[in-house]
Amino acid sequence: MATTGQAPSGRGDARLTEQGIYTAALQLIDADGVGALSMRKLAAVLGVNPMSLYHHVPNKAALLRGVKNLVAAQFQPQVDGGAWQEQLYRFARDFRALAHRHPKLIVHSLASPDFIEPEDPFWTGLTGILNSTGVPAAEVAPVGAVLTSLFSGFLLAEVNGTLGRLAAMRPAPGRAGSTAAPRxxxxxxxxxxxxxxxxxxxxxxHLPPATAR
Structure with a gap:
């Protein structure tokens, strides 16, 4: 039987798995950003007909959700052992390291209102730490929301260059009218x-004195 030389477009293409699709998409995002990702480019990387992808992911939005979940699963915070301050520091350090491995995805994700989902390791890990601090149960989610907003704002400023630009700016004159050069x-x-x-x-x-340390 003659062949066309094209990759098969059916559901049974053995080269396609969700893990493989999301991993290849993440590699494209890491290289060129979310805006450059397309089903056609992804199919070319995987060596398949673009129509084959639609049997596994219906559209780009679903593809990005899968990539986000793939990266989220890489974050496995250690939320037991040591004082809660140490746990929170390790938590922030490890998530920052993950963000630095995939900065283009993080910049895109932080702009999405559903960046953090209730079942994400980030949220379950953070609220687990907060539960150990003595924060009242009714305040765990609101406090977690504030910490997430502040930390994600820092990460966004760091990976998009805003943090470095601001740190290099000369401050306003001090009381004596002089300005010190940035470090x-x-x-x-x-x-x-x-x-x-x-x-x-x-x-x-924010904590009651008896539980702050």
């Missing part, structure tokens, strides 16, 4: 340490 050795790691310390200090101030 030449300031880096994002210092800013991250300051951000996490500020979050922890704010949470400690």
């Amino acid at each position: 030449a050795d300031a880096d994002a790691n210092d800013s991250f340490e300051l951000a996490v310390q500020t979050l922890i200090a704010g949470l400690e101030a």
